[in-house]
Amino acid sequence: MTSVSDGTTPAPAGTPPPPRRVSRLRPVLRGLQLPAWSGVQVAVQMLVALLSARWLGPGDRGDLVLATTIATLLLLVSSLGAGAASRVLLAEPGRWWTWSRYVRLAAVLTVPHVLLSATLGLALLVQLSGSGPAVVAPFVVYSATALGAHLLREGLHGLGRHRTTMAIDVAAASVQLLGIAAAHATGHLTPATALWIGAGCYAAAITTQVLVGRATDVLDRGRPPVGAQEFWQRARGFLGVSRFALVAALGQSFVVNGDRLLLGAVGTSAQVGVYAAASSLAQLTWVAPVALTALLTRRTAEDGSLAVWRRLHVPVLLLTGVLAVIVAVLGWIAIPVLLGPEFTAGREVLPVLCAAAVPYASYHLDTAARAGLRDLRSGALGALVGCGVLVVATVAGHWLAGTVGIAYGVLATYLVMAMTVRALMTRGRNAQPDALLGR
Numbered sequence: 101m102t103s104v105s106d107g108t109t110p111a112p113a114g115t116p117p118p119p120r121r122v123s124r125l126r127p128v129l130r131g132l133q134l135p136a137w138s139g140v141q142v143a144v145q146m147l148v149a150l151l152s153a154r155w156l157g158p159g160d161r162g163d164l165v166l167a168t169t170i171a172t173l174l175l176l177v178s179s180l181g182a183g184a185a186s187r188v189l190l191a192e193p194g195r196w197w198t199w200s201r202y203v204r205l206a207a208v209l210t211v212p213h214v215l216l217s218a219t220l221g222l223a224l225l226v227q228l229s230g231s232g233p234a235v236v237a238p239f240v241v242y243s244a245t246a247l248g249a250h251l252l253r254e255g256l257h258g259l260g261r262h263r264t265t266m267a268i269d270v271a272a273a274s275v276q277l278l279g280i281a282a283a284h285a286t287g288h289l290t291p292a293t294a295l296w297i298g299a300g301c302y303a304a305a306i307t308t309q310v311l312v313g314r315a316t317d318v319l320d321r322g323r324p325p326v327g328a329q330e331f332w333q334r335a336r337g338f339l340g341v342s343r344f345a346l347v348a349a350l351g352q353s354f355v356v357n358g359d360r361l362l363l364g365a366v367g368t369s370a371q372v373g374v375y376a377a378a379s380s381l382a383q384l385t386w387v388a389p390v391a392l393t394a395l396l397t398r399r400t401a402e403d404g405s406l407a408v409w410r411r412l413h414v415p416v417l418l419l420t421g422v423l424a425v426i427v428a429v430l431g432w433i434a435i436p437v438l439l440g441p442e443f444t445a446g447r448e449v450l451p452v453l454c455a456a457a458v459p460y461a462s463y464h465l466d467t468a469a470r471a472g473l474r475d476l477r478s479g480a481l482g483a484l485v486g487c488g489v490l491v492v493a494t495v496a497g498h499w500l501a502g503t504v505g506i507a508y509g510v511l512a513t514y515l516v517m518a519m520t521v522r523a524l525m526t527r528g529r530n531a532q533p534d535a536l537l538g539r
Contacts, residue, residue, distance in 0.1 A: 144273040149380035162369030175247040178213030181346030183254035190258025199317035206251040217243035238295035245302035252309035351483020378446035382453035389461040393468035400472025409469035420461040424454040452507035459518035482521040
């Protein structure tokens with residue numbers, strides 16, 4: 101593959117070898133860079149979530165969570181799985197898709213997404229929350245920019261710019277944090293202004309992503325422009341590959357965020373705000389799987405085998421388990437201190453959501469590895485099963501135990517998803533990529 105990545109460059113000829121101790125440390129340090137960047141990213145995003153929760157209060161925070169959750173689900177529908185598929189198709193050697201062609205596809209997909217957000221998205225938001233007319237414009241703009249940033253982020257992962265992509269996300273989240281703090285300090289922080297700030301950060305991220313991708317992809321240089329007929333033919337093929345990625349991505353997003361929507365349907369915005377605050381803390385346990393899945397998909401696509409997955413999955417699950425215990429203990433202490441007494445009820449759901457991170461990490465890693473072999477069906481099937489289990493388990497859990505019952509429903513959902521994909525993975529471990537596509 102002829103693209104520039106975030107890897108290290110070889111030393112010039114004649115350079116003396118580094119000391120043995122340094123040479124042994126280099127692979128370890130390189131392996132820690134992605135989890136470190138992911139940890140910073142999750143930490144900044146958690147600060148955004150927690151401080152906005154403290155400053156907005158449970159009710160307004162719940163309205164904001166519902167708005168961003170609906171926007172996330174709609175962007176996955178509108179993306180048609182192109183983001184997840186780009187991790188594979190932009191990593192394969194001999195590819196037709198260059199960065200400029202992929203950006204063109206992303207722009208095309210944004211147009212119907214704006215219409216979807218302005219109709220179905222707003223209808224859902226009004227139905228589930230107490231949001232008024234003030235959020236109409238910022239919600240639509242936020243949704244549009246979120247889709248663009250999502251597609252280009254995944255495309256940069258496909259080009260191998262993993263650390264750069266995370267750095268852009270960290271910078272955008274940091275600016276968002278500063279913007280929310282400034283709005284709070286001036287007395288202008290509302291769900292609408294928070295959406296405007298988020299949209300502005302996404303727009304800045306899109307600009308940076310376009311420039312980075314253009315500088316990275318050497319295949320873009322010297323390629324003649326393509327006509328509309330050839331582009332649409334290739335686009336149909338791209339989206340044909342991504343159809344299973346769409347199901348997987350939409351299903352994964354629903355099982356991650358659907359508990360909040362279901363709580364919004366049966367509860368109040370204030371309950372959603374408290375639950376979402378605990379959920380944001382629990383997401384700190386996802387540092388390792390979130391950091392490594394893009395790399396795992398790309399390396400698997402390049403190697404055509406599951407060798408990288410075999411080396412990674414057990415250590416990552418162990419690390420996730422350790423982080424789950426740490427976050428559950430420290431979060432129990434920190435919730436009333438960081439957020440105030442009105443969020444104390446979040447203590448009940450935090451340990452359950454932290455425990456759910458372990459099977460979630462297993463599902464995520466297994467799905468990413470199979471995606472590298474163009475097996476997008478395993479993740480899609482696991483996500484579909486998870487969606488059904490989530491609805492049944494969370495509704496039953498809420499009826500039996502209230503808000504904490506929803507958290508137990510999430511735990512049950514992730515366990516079923518992890519077992520489903522692992523069973524499919526074990527059965528199809530020796531399958532070739534072409535066979536996985538039914539070709």
